[in-house]
Amino acid sequence: MIHPSAIIDPAALVDEGVDIGPFSIVGAGVEIGAGTRIGPHVVLKGPTRIGKDNQIFQFSSVGEDPQDKKYHGEVTRLEIGERNVIREYCTIHRGTVQDQGVTHIGSDNLFMAYTHIAHDCVIGNHVIMANAASLAGHVHMADHVILGGFSLVHQFCKLGVHSFSAMGSVISRDIPPYVMVGGRPTRPHGINSVGLERKGYDADALRAIRKAYKLIYKSGLTLDDAIKSLDDMAPETPAVSVMADFLKNTERSIIR
Incomplete structure (x- = not known):
């Protein structure tokens, strides 16, 4: 279940049913729930709590320090729910004390390759972030939001339930529930009727x-x-x- 080349800190809490691939590193303060599968070359840093039945693919970095110049080593957290799929090269950072001190991710989400979730983001359930979509700090995404590939979201923005962004959208304001946006500059384009x-x-x-x-x-x-x-x-x-x-x-x- 745990490859001999993986490095597990004694202060990590790893359920017996967890798979951890070659050369992955699980740091102190990381908790991993049953059924979760960690691929090769993954770095998990705490304090981070990962629930049950998640999949984290190779070369992802989960729970790293926030990329915020105000961060000076304070103890902050990352919380991840259940049944999330975190694909290759994803980066997910912990919170900052300037906000609530926690980055929170719900359950049943899909984060495709190269997506980035910055400090203090709050993400609901059944969210899809396509390849290389990126969130700046303090972004809130409600349930069932879909971000097209290479979408960029400005810090402190809120994305309402069932909202949708087309590929390459640059989102610098809030998106109301059910609304689709896209284009350059990014503009509303009706409701997400298909979704x-x-x-x-x-x-x-x-x-x-x-x-x-x-x-x-x-x-x-x-x-x-x-x-x-x-x-x-x-x-x-x-x-x-x-x-x-x-x-x-x-x-x-x-x-x-």
């Missing part, structure tokens, strides 16, 4: 979401007035309520 249909959203919900999108992007309303209109729709459509709540809490404004 929503696959997740079971019915025709009535899709019509309401499209109407909400038009209020935000096509009506000429200010953002505050659009939020008021969404609040009027929200009691009848929970999906619209999700959009309204997101817009009320945006700090960087939204891509428009």
Whole structure:
């Protein structure tokens, strides 16, 4: 289960059911849950907690110090849930004390090769980051977000549930739930209708979401007035309520 060439610090907690490949390094303060498979040449640094049934492919660096000039060796954490797939050359860094001190990743996510998750990011469940997509620090991604290959996300941005970015998007503002963005410069391009249909959203919900999108992007309303209109729709459509709540809490404004 553990290759003889792997180096496991005595202060690491590794479940008996974990596979660790050749030349991988597991540092002090790393916890790895049952069923997780660590490929060759992987570096895991603590404090990091990795849940059950994750797959971490070769040459990934997980739990390393944050790339933040304000970081001076404070004890911070990385937490990873269950059943995530972390492909080749991924880099995932711990948090900083300037935020909550933790980078948090949920469950059932796919991080393709060369993706980067910076310090203090918070990622939900069922997220897909395609090859070389990169998050700066303090980014929050809700459930079911998809980032196309080589997408770049500015620090402190928030990406709403079921949002979608096309390949090469440069995201410097928040993306509301269900919205697709793309192009150079990056602009909104309707709702993620295919993804929503696959997740079971019915025709009535899709019509309401499209109407909400038009209020935000096509009506000429200010953002505050659009939020008021969404609040009027929200009691009848929970999906619209999700959009309204997101817009009320945006700090960087939204891509428009």
